[in-house]
Amino acid sequence: MIAGIVSANLEPIIRISVLDSRRQTHERDAILDTGFNGWLCLPAEFIAMLGLNWQRVGTAILADGSQTVFDVYEGTVLWDNQPLTVPVDEAASKPLVGMSLMRGYELQLTVVKDGMLALTKASSQKTHQ
Structure with a gap:
């Protein structure tokens, strides 16, 4: 299970661990964004500090309908205590x-300040395969 909290701004927050190029762990708070169908989004400064490898250029349609272009890197996160290599989108935002x-997890929230957040592996679903 992955536990988190609902912030005063009603943002669902979890602590993520990302490995740098030397396999050292760095933690940051990240917002769970159900409107983002990608994997992980990190700010440029954090990506540079981690020394992630650039993979390609990506494009996306934002909520306001505009299109954006961004760099995509490869990174490893500790997800539910397991290392998982994922695409990391660069953006001028908080980690998302x-x-x-x-995918394959059930999300439970109590949407009040300091409310409960729990991500649990769904028993009948495949996760990252």
Whole structure:
């Protein structure tokens, strides 16, 4: 299970661990974003500090309908205590966890300040395969 909290701004937050190029772990708070169908989104400064490898250029349609272009890197996160290599989108935002990373998990929230957040592996679903 992955536990988190609902912030004062009603954002669902979990602590993520990302490995750098030397396999050292770095932790950051990340917002669970159900409107983001990607894996993980990190700011450029954090990506540079981690020394992640660039993979390609990506494009996306934002909630306001505009299109954006961004760099995509490869990174390893500790997801439910297991290392998982995922695409990492670069963006000028807080770290975001997308629906692809949450695939196969059940999300429970108590949507109040300091409310409970729990991500548990769904027993009947495949996760990241």
